[in-house]
Amino acid sequence: MTFLSATLDRVKPSPTIAVTNKAADLKAAGHDVIGLGAGEPDFDTPQSIKDAAVVAIALGKTKYTAVDGIAELKQAIVAKLKRDNGLDYTAAQVTVGTGGKQVLYNALIATMNPGDEVIVPAPYWVSYPDMVLLAGGTPVTVPCGIESAFKMTAEQLEAAITPKTKWLIFNSPSNPTGAGYDREELKALTDVLMRHPHVWVLADDMYEHLAYDGFKFCTPAEVEPGLYDRTLTVNGVSKAYAMTGWRIGYAAGPEMLIKAMRKVQSQSTSNPCSISQWAAVEALNGPQDFLVPNNEKFVRRRNIVVEMLNAIEGMECPVPEGAFYVYPSIKGLIGKTTPNGVKIENDEIFATALLEDAGVAVVFGAAFGVSPNFRVSYATSDDALTEACKRIQTFCAGLV
Numbered sequence: 001m002t003f004l005s006a007t008l009d010r011v012k013p014s015p016t017i018a019v020t021n022k023a024a025d026l027k028a029a030g031h032d033v034i035g036l037g038a039g040e041p042d043f044d045t046p047q048s049i050k051d052a053a054v055v056a057i058a059l060g061k062t063k064y065t066a067v068d069g070i071a072e073l074k075q076a077i078v079a080k081l082k083r084d085n086g087l088d089y090t091a092a093q094v095t096v097g098t099g100g101k102q103v104l105y106n107a108l109i110a111t112m113n114p115g116d117e118v119i120v121p122a123p124y125w126v127s128y129p130d131m132v133l134l135a136g137g138t139p140v141t142v143p144c145g146i147e148s149a150f151k152m153t154a155e156q157l158e159a160a161i162t163p164k165t166k167w168l169i170f171n172s173p174s175n176p177t178g179a180g181y182d183r184e185e186l187k188a189l190t191d192v193l194m195r196h197p198h199v200w201v202l203a204d205d206m207y208e209h210l211a212y213d214g215f216k217f218c219t220p221a222e223v224e225p226g227l228y229d230r231t232l233t234v235n236g237v238s239k240a241y242a243m244t245g246w247r248i249g250y251a252a253g254p255e256m257l258i259k260a261m262r263k264v265q266s267q268s269t270s271n272p273c274s275i276s277q278w279a280a281v282e283a284l285n286g287p288q289d290f291l292v293p294n295n296e297k298f299v300r301r302r303n304i305v306v307e308m309l310n311a312i313e314g315m316e317c318p319v320p321e322g323a324f325y326v327y328p329s330i331k332g333l334i335g336k337t338t339p340n341g342v343k344i345e346n347d348e349i350f351a352t353a354l355l356e357d358a359g360v361a362v363v364f365g366a367a368f369g370v371s372p373n374f375r376v377s378y379a380t381s382d383d384a385l386t387e388a389c390k391r392i393q394t395f396c397a398g399l400v
């Protein structure tokens with residue numbers, strides 16, 4: 001008999017957190033490392049949101065709250081879903097958790113039975129397949145390569161659905177590619193789902209507000225109202241409001257599912273931090289004016305990175321619609337050798353050599369299910385990005 005759970009053997013630790021930690025360790029040891037691995041904005045949380053948290057502390061809002069969120073926050077979420085997405089929900093259809101991550105996990109724990117399949121288009125956010133495995137389900141990944149701009153087609157979705165499919169996890173704009181589905185592309189997928197009434201949609205809208213060049217964000221329940229009764233719309237304040245450390249995420253969906261998710265949370269963490277909840281009320285109800293200048297910065301940074309990476313022979317970097325990631329292909333560099341004699345056989349070797357030889361931390365594509373690629377998070381300063389891309393250029397020019 002082993003002490004540790006056999007379920008844990010099926011999952012791996014988050015590779016993005018591992019890269020971030022490795023880069024931090026190297027930095028702490030005095031190495032000159034530029035980290036392009038972290039999935040969080042470098043902006044500070046807006047002052048009005050911080051102020052709301054200070055007020056909450058002063059007013060003694062420091063006790064347990066209702067398990068899945070205070071009424072004021074649920075009301076702010078109801079209003080947000082109506083305002084931004086044209087979706088009608090009641091507070092009873094809303095749940096709040098410790099980050100979008102917990103909300104997604106609750107949904108899977110609440111619904112997975114052995115044999116249940118979850119369709120996960122790849123490249124995927126690293127946690128989806130492992131969360132499905134932890135919950136006892138089976139992830140069915142669908143590779144969506146650079147040739148389809150990393151997006152799943154209706155044919156691919158149709159082919160992946162079986163009688164055992166319970167969920168499709170849909171994420172747009174995407175981590176790790178930044179790819180966003182426009183209304184027509186999403187409608188093609190929801191049309192398929194309308195023909196398969198046993199399949200539910202887990203819509204991860206975490207990067208909703210980070211959309212560029214006029215790209216119009218849309219979400220499945222809005223594009224196809226016929227899916228309303230089998231969609232869980234997940235979102236949070238981490239990315240758009242630069243609140244990753246505050247840990248507030250939320251979801252809206254059928255009450256029966258929300259109740260089941262609350263049950264999971266009631267026996268694990270109980271309520272998300274009371275003070276963070278009050279800060280999130282301000283984030284959703286307060287002024288949204290910082291979103292535009294923040295996005296302008298992100299677009300400028302995206303353009304710097306795309307241009308500099310596309311100047312590298314053997315690399316191809318598509319221009320994404322949103323989020324703060326690019327996902328270049330290194331197909332043309334596979335098989336080359338570094339000056340230290342390391343053969344670039346895959347993207348993991350590439351990323352390791354890039355970190356060790358050039359001091360740039362990126363996450364290798366295999367972690368996200370599509371290779372040979374790597375993910376750059378451009379949520380850092382223009383200067384750091386320019387320097388990092390110069391180093392990547394020099395590193396690649398040195399490959400023979």
Ligand SMILES: Cc1ncc(COP(=O)(O)O)c(C=O)c1O
Binds near residue numbers: 098099204237244
């Ligand atoms: C696609 C996606 N979904 C969900 C999350 C979870 O965000 P949080 O738990 O910070 O709300 C992340 C964070 O990286 C993400 O990239």
